[in-house]
Amino acid sequence: MGFSTPIAITMTNCASIEPILSTENLRVEYAALSGSAGNSREPKVALKGLSLSVYRGEVFGFLGPNGAGKTTTMNVLLGFTSATSGKASLFGTDVRQPISRQRIGYLPELTYYYKFLTAEELLRFYAKIFNIPKAQREERIRQVLHRVDLEHAARRPIRTYSKGMQQRIGIAQALINDPDLLILDEPTSGLDPVGRMEVRHLIQRLKQEGKTVFFSSHELGEVETVCDRVGILAQGELKALGPVQELLAPGERSLEQAFLRIIGYQAQEETLCKKSPLSLAS
Ligand SMILES: Nc1ncnc2c1ncn2[C@@H]1O[C@H](COP(=O)(O)OP(=O)(O)O)[C@@H](O)[C@H]1O
Ligand SMILES: [Mg+2]
DSSP states (O other): OHHHHHHHHHHHHHTTSOOOOEEEEEEEEOOOOOTGGGGOOOOOOEEEEEEEEEEETTTEEEETTTTHHHHHHHHHHSSSSSSSEEEEEEEEETTTTTGGGGEEEEEEOOOOOOSBBBBHHHHHHHHTTTTHHHHHHHHHHHHHHHHTOOOGGGGGHHHHHHGHHHHHHHHHHHHHOOOOOEEEEEETTOOOOOHHHHHHHHHHHHHHHOOEEEEOOHHHHHHHOOOEEEEETTEEEEEEOHHHHHOOOOOOSSSSHHHHHHOOOOHHHHHHHHGGGGOOOO
């Protein structure tokens, strides 16, 4: 039905405005590790000239098999990894300037929280890091817990949380500074279908509140329903970019079918038995 029309309008409007997140010819090489496979001294090229832009209010799904370079891209945006060449910026400011990250929230792929803390205590800790004035702190914590549906568990230690609740407290942590852009690294990974649905609803609510969400995933079913646009990365190169509907070739009915074609996955009986396509490493 009218699904592709609003997206097309969004895209037309996007063309004239400045992106919130952008990379231009981004290349990242990691020094060869001693003892790496085949004792190769060649650097590992994780990103080979990535160019993409994400615009205000978009939910952008950053897809790719394991090892494609998704986390590396996020690490450059977050200032954890330096680009070998190319450019990356947030809100029009080069990511080499820490001020570019003032209005972002970030959920890492793996979160490590002190499990003996309650949700309130954890969020208080992050609120202090962000210098949220004491007078506003408790109200902000309440608001954030409400957004992720964890008010009822605010005073329980995190160790008693389900995996889905732990992921939601991670997102609450990313929201504590009321960011305009959320960078979420595999927010649905390891969650059961209910947990995935909860995170999906949360992303939809964030979009309704006007936030921009850039998240990586290989849960293609989730992505299909929640994203305005997706980018498909494989072996450090962007293979496709656009609204899901536009990436489907004639006859393809799901993002998974398009994804497998785009990453060049060849279904071979032997491979199918041994290895999941989504775990293909570069
Ligand atoms: N610190 C590092 N040192 C060396 N190689 C790395 C490092 N981090 C990632 N890589 C390699 O870079 C490639 C991209 O990794 P990553 O960005 O984590 O992919 P993804 O998040 O898409 O799974 C992989 O081949 C990975 O092994
Ligand atoms: Mg990753």
